[in-house]
Amino acid sequence: MRFKGRDLIELIDYTPEEVRFIVESGLEFKRRFYAGERVINVLLGRTIALLFEKSSTRTRVSFEVAARQLGASSIYLGWSELQLVRGETLADTARTLSRYVDGIVARVKEHWKIVELAEHASVPVINGLSDLSHPLQALGDMMTILEKKGRLEGVKLVFVGDGSDNVLNSLLVAGSKLGLHIVVASPGQLRPDESLLRHAMEVSRDTGATIEFIEDPFEAVRGADIVYTDVWVSMGQEAIREEKVRLLKDYQVNSRLMEAAGDRALFMHCLPAKRGEEVTDDVIDGPQSIVWDQAENRLHIQKAILALLIP
Ligand code: CP
Numbered sequence: 626m627r628f629k630g631r632d633l634i635e636l637i638d639y640t641p642e643e644v645r646f647i648v649e650s651g652l653e654f655k656r657r658f659y660a661g662e663r664v665i666n667v668l669l670g671r672t673i674a675l676l677f678e679k680s681s682t683r684t685r686v687s688f689e690v691a692a693r694q695l696g697a698s699s700i701y702l703g704w705s706e707l708q709l710v711r712g713e714t715l716a717d718t719a720r721t722l723s724r725y726v727d728g729i730v731a732r733v734k735e736h737w738k739i740v741e742l743a744e745h746a747s748v749p750v751i752n753g754l755s756d757l758s759h760p761l762q763a764l765g766d767m768m769t770i771l772e773k774k775g776r777l778e779g780v781k782l783v784f785v786g787d788g789s790d791n792v793l794n795s796l797l798v799a800g801s802k803l804g805l806h807i808v809v810a811s812p813g814q815l816r817p818d819e820s821l822l823r824h825a826m827e828v829s830r831d832t833g834a835t836i837e838f839i840e841d842p843f844e845a846v847r848g849a850d851i852v853y854t855d856v857w858v859s860m861g862q863e864a865i866r867e868e869k870v871r872l873l874k875d876y877q878v879n880s881r882l883m884e885a886a887g888d889r890a891l892f893m894h895c896l897p898a899k900r901g902e903e904v905t906d907d908v909i910d911g912p913q914s915i916v917w918d919q920a921e922n923r924l925h926i927q928k929a930i931l932a933l934l935i936p
Pocket residue numbers: 680681682683684685754762895896897
């Protein structure tokens with residue numbers, strides 16, 4: 626397995642073995658952190674640029690902290706402060722940044738922008754969320770599931786809500802590589818990205834993973850190990866808010882749904898949550914919720930990713 630110098634745009638570019646290795650490395654970084662190794666200087670003197678076109682709490686802060694805990698430093702670059710807004714191309718921005726920094730994490734509105742950055746950067750480019758996908762979230766989530774359930778193969782993860790969600794797209798790809806049983810409970814009109822789903826289905830044949838679509842959320846969550854949801858209205862979808870809320874109103878994760886899922890089910894959410902919409906307070910604050918551990922694990926998985934990819 627060779628990681629150094631590679632981009633992380635989409636998990637389709639990584640083998641099941643590589644995905645598992647990243648997830649296990651994340652757990653190892655966490656273990657070492659709690660054993661007292663708060664700083665592991667494997668990236669001493671390196672610099673990571675964080676180029677963000679959309680807001681972020683977890684991804685931004687966890688990357689900045691991850692860089693420091695590896696002996697590296699980070700520079701946050703708000704999109705609108707760069708010459709990009711005056712028409713400098715993404716290609717020229719990528720070429721320039723590559724002369725200063727050792728890696729670029731980018732959060733973009735449209736997915737093609739991250740592909741374009743990666744094409745022209747000579748340092749690794751890491752997808753920190755696009756309208757299409759959020760692979761870092763999926764990797765952190767696989768780490769959290771492994772930590773909590775002790776295994777990934779055969780774990781039943783039920784995603785309730787927006788079937789076209791970017792986080793779901795990445796969970797499907799990651800889950801298919803790691804042998805999960807993923808059930809999507811969503812209205813029929815909201816479907817995952819076709820090409821990522823096709824990839825996930827193909828991979829599933831070799832790994833024993835399964836992917837199922839069940840419109841009725843109560844039927845879907847039966848026997849779930851994980852009940853997962855995300856916001857109904859993602860960043861950039863504000864104009865279609867009413868339509869999405871109308872479509873998804875029966876897909877709220879509330880105590881009735883968690884009861885149908887059973888005691889074994891843990892509740893996950895990538896956050897930020899819109900409390901009272903896709904999830905109720907009693908669920909997200911309740912005993913089955915692991916959302917804060919899930920958020921913390923973004924830090925440890927990203928240390929693993931930086932340590933592996935940055936030369
Ligand atoms: N889950 C996640 O990526 O959160 P942020 O939008 O706060 O980075």
